[in-house]
Amino acid sequence: MLLVILLSIIIFTRYLLVALGYQWIIQRWWQARVTRITDTARISQIKKEIGWSFVSSIVFALLSALCYQAYLLGYTKVYMSVSEHPLWYFIVSPFLFLITYETYYYWLHRVMHIPFVFKKVHKVHHASIHPTVFTSFSFHPWEALLQFLFFPMFLFLVPFHFTMLLIVLVTLTLSAVINHSGAEIFKTKALTNHLIGATHHDLHHKEFTNNFGLYLTWWDKWMKTESKTQAKHTD
Ligand SMILES: [Zn+2]
Ligand SMILES: [Zn+2]
Numbered sequence: 001m002l003l004v005i006l007l008s009i010i011i012f013t014r015y016l017l018v019a020l021g022y023q024w025i026i027q028r029w030w031q032a033r034v035t036r037i038t039d040t041a042r043i044s045q046i047k048k049e050i051g052w053s054f055v056s057s058i059v060f061a062l063l064s065a066l067c068y069q070a071y072l073l074g075y076t077k078v079y080m081s082v083s084e085h086p087l088w089y090f091i092v093s094p095f096l097f098l099i100t101y102e103t104y105y106y107w108l109h110r111v112m113h114i115p116f117v118f119k120k121v122h123k124v125h126h127a128s129i130h131p132t133v134f135t136s137f138s139f140h141p142w143e144a145l146l147q148f149l150f151f152p153m154f155l156f157l158v159p160f161h162f163t164m165l166l167i168v169l170v171t172l173t174l175s176a177v178i179n180h181s182g183a184e185i186f187k188t189k190a191l192t193n194h195l196i197g198a199t200h201h202d203l204h205h206k207e208f209t210n211n212f213g214l215y216l217t218w219w220d221k222w223m224k225t226e227s228k229t230q231a232k233h234t235d
Helices: 002-029 039-072 087-112 115-126 133-137 141-148 150-157 162-180 198-207 218-222 228-234
Strands: none
Touching: 002 039, 002 133, 002 162, 039 133, 039 141, 039 150, 087 115, 087 141, 087 150, 087 162, 087 218, 115 141, 133 162, 141 150, 162 198
């Protein structure tokens, strides 16, 4: 119980610090905002997003504590010493995780847009038509659970070094905040052809019917679910 409370505080504080820090960076260094929203609407939306993110933090903390117990009991394939597996595997493993997770998320996201699933699972996240950095963790508990489920599935089956787990978590946190910030930082076609930025994900929040990817555009291109507006940017 103490671990769940501690993890909830860490996860929620990390969310607030990353969101506020990134917001400060884009306002200070990038002026090219793609989101337009009035200040009053913005404040009431942000309050709701922070509330749901607090709930998500508790869900992720509870599930992380369960995974930690599974690790202590020897059920996971998480390893601590780099020498336990070849060095090339150590280097390749985070890419393996990120590509597999992108695939899991893309298809989960498609399922979450089936109308009766959408109402129960994904509607909370889509309440933000104009995403902000605070939307990045604003999920209904069911959605938080479904997103998290990939972690035990992967860590129970695939050897993964603890450091790489931290790197992957940082990557996921940063990509979520970048995609919801409303400020495009990927300026070249070489990047936007492959990486999902704020323009791509803003279009998902506005149009609902396309741009389902998380940080890679690949599945949207393969399944022809990329927004026509986005395609114009990347062709
Ligand atoms: Zn969606
Ligand atoms: Zn979103």
